[in-house]
Amino acid sequence: MSDLLYVNGGNPLSGEITVRGAKNFVSKAMVAALLGETPSVLRNVPQIRDVAVVTGLLELHGVKVDADADAGVLHLDPTDVESAHVADIDAHAGSSRIPILFCGPLLHRLGEAFIPDLGGCRIGDRPINFHLDILRQFGAVVDKQDNGIHIRAPRRLQGTKIALPYPSVGATEQLLLTAVRAEGITELAGAAIEPEIMDLINVLQKMGAIISVDTDRVIRIEGVDRLVGFQHTALADRIEAASWASAALATGGDVYVRGATQPEMTTFLNTFRKVGGEFHVDDDGIRFFHPGGDLRSITLETDVHPGFMTDWQQPLVVALTQAKGLSIVHETVYENRFGFVDALVGMGATIQVYKECLGGRPCRFGQRNFFHSAVISGPTPLAAADIEVPDLRGGFSHLIAALTAKGTSAVRGISLIDRGYERFTQKLEALGAEFSRD
Numbered sequence: 001m002s003d004l005l006y007v008n009g010g011n012p013l014s015g016e017i018t019v020r021g022a023k024n025f026v027s028k029a030m031v032a033a034l035l036g037e038t039p040s041v042l043r044n045v046p047q048i049r050d051v052a053v054v055t056g057l058l059e060l061h062g063v064k065v066d067a068d069a070d071a072g073v074l075h076l077d078p079t080d081v082e083s084a085h086v087a088d089i090d091a092h093a094g095s096s097r098i099p100i101l102f103c104g105p106l107l108h109r110l111g112e113a114f115i116p117d118l119g120g121c122r123i124g125d126r127p128i129n130f131h132l133d134i135l136r137q138f139g140a141v142v143d144k145q146d147n148g149i150h151i152r153a154p155r156r157l158q159g160t161k162i163a164l165p166y167p168s169v170g171a172t173e174q175l176l177l178t179a180v181r182a183e184g185i186t187e188l189a190g191a192a193i194e195p196e197i198m199d200l201i202n203v204l205q206k207m208g209a210i211i212s213v214d215t216d217r218v219i220r221i222e223g224v225d226r227l228v229g230f231q232h233t234a235l236a237d238r239i240e241a242a243s244w245a246s247a248a249l250a251t252g253g254d255v256y257v258r259g260a261t262q263p264e265m266t267t268f269l270n271t272f273r274k275v276g277g278e279f280h281v282d283d284d285g286i287r288f289f290h291p292g293g294d295l296r297s298i299t300l301e302t303d304v305h306p307g308f309m310t311d312w313q314q315p316l317v318v319a320l321t322q323a324k325g326l327s328i329v330h331e332t333v334y335e336n337r338f339g340f341v342d343a344l345v346g347m348g349a350t351i352q353v354y355k356e357c358l359g360g361r362p363c364r365f366g367q368r369n370f371f372h373s374a375v376i377s378g379p380t381p382l383a384a385a386d387i388e389v390p391d392l393r394g395g396f397s398h399l400i401a402a403l404t405a406k407g408t409s410a411v412r413g414i415s416l417i418d419r420g421y422e423r424f425t426q427k428l429e430a431l432g433a434e435f436s437r438d
């Protein structure tokens with residue numbers, strides 16, 4: 001299928017769509033299945049490219065994966081993992097961030113692993129130093145190679161005490177997936193506590209792990225000798241839900257997001273309300289709508305949970321181009337997440353990016369020459385344009401901009417969006433968007 005979408009914008013999105021399990025949880029739960037001695041069943045799995053990538057990686061290592069894509073059910077059988085071959089692993093280089101999370105499970109199962117170079121959105125340097133430090137502290141030997149890393153465990157991994165310099169999501173998951181079967185007790189200070197991590201802890205506990213989440217970002221794990229398979233229904237994708245909410249706001253629309261849940265979205269909902277959007281929460285989802293009148297400018301800072309999530313930032317910025325006054329957005333999680341605004345400026349938005357930490361406390365990037373703050377002045381009508389999708393969330397933001405702009409935009413490279421948004425063109429259709437795929 002073509003990678004180009006013509007979008008005829010300027011009409012409010014209106015109707016109902018469904019979100020299923022979270023991209024940032026489902027892929028990790030799939031990796032956790034490798035740790036079990038018996039099969040696992042994961043439900044509410046979306047049909048997105050990251051799931052396909054992790055399926056491919058698991059299969060390379062000998063896990064049998066049976067998927068019912070429509071029902072959203074994955075059966076993962078790791079019984080024969082010992083017979084895994086990794087000859088084709090290079091084909092997965094640059095595909096996603098997930099391969100690095102195979103380290104702990106493969107070290108426990110096979111004693112060694114080769115991890116290809118990582119992919120994921122290019123929104124900063126995204127080093128893996130925390131991951132490698134963690135693995136070394138457990139007793140693993142890490143050898144960096146040209147096309148990835150080779151890692152081995154000369155003896156059983158040993159529980160350890162670690163403090164993260166920054167509450168990294170991936171590093172916290174690395175630690176969990178490694179500590180559960182290491183010998184003895186592991187204590188992590190400065191842990192990330194995102195809802196997707198809490199759901200991974202649910203999965204690991206179902207498998208037989210002993211994990212406690214204490215106050216002040218401390219996680220404690222008592223290693224066990226064996227784990228079994230799990231049955232679990234994934235938590236909803238709060239990033240996808242917020243993306244559709246931002247699309248509703250930017251286009252002056254009304255979208256019911258079936259499957260969206262309030263507890264994981266509290267911070268987003270507060271911001272949505274401050275900007276002037278309205279929402280109704282019920283047992284099955286959340287309705288997001290523009291109530292009419294002016295949207296209001298805000299000051300916003302992205303942060304680790306329970307702060308305003310960085311992945312919510314890009315879609316919301318498009319809605320802020322339609323708000324009255326000056327909005328300030330300070331990105332504190334990634335140093336380079338404003339590249340997508342160039343296309344919005346080309347469409348008529350007034351957005352200026354700055355190297356300084358604007359609007360709040362200083363962050364890690366303040367003295368380091370990164371354009372990580374933005375000032376958005378609105379409202380500005382957007383004009384249709386020819387745009388190229390830069391990354392996953394930036395791509396969805398471009399789509400929202402094209403839906404907001406009067407006239408026909410050409411949005412190129414839309415397959416990037418498939419990495420995290422399930423069947424998004426079907427959903428656009430359900431919301432009355434006018435578009436055609438070349």
Ligand SMILES: CC(=O)N[C@H]1[C@@H](OP(=O)(O)OP(=O)(O)OC[C@H]2O[C@@H](n3ccc(=O)[nH]c3=O)[C@H](O)[C@@H]2O)O[C@H](CO)[C@@H](O)[C@@H]1O
Binds near residue numbers: 311334
């Ligand atoms: C697949 C997945 O779940 N991706 C999510 C995950 O990414 P990911 O797990 O990669 O993000 P992290 O939380 O690890 O990164 C946060 C910050 O820590 C830094 N860092 C991280 C690891 C490391 O070894 N060294 C280091 O310096 C990063 O450069 C970044 O500045 O959490 C991010 C923050 O909520 C989300 O935006 C991503 O959608």
Ligand SMILES: C=C(OP(=O)(O)O)C(=O)O
Binds near residue numbers: 023097119120121311
């Ligand atoms: C940054 C993201 O994902 P990844 O870590 O997979 O690149 C995202 O989902 O917005």
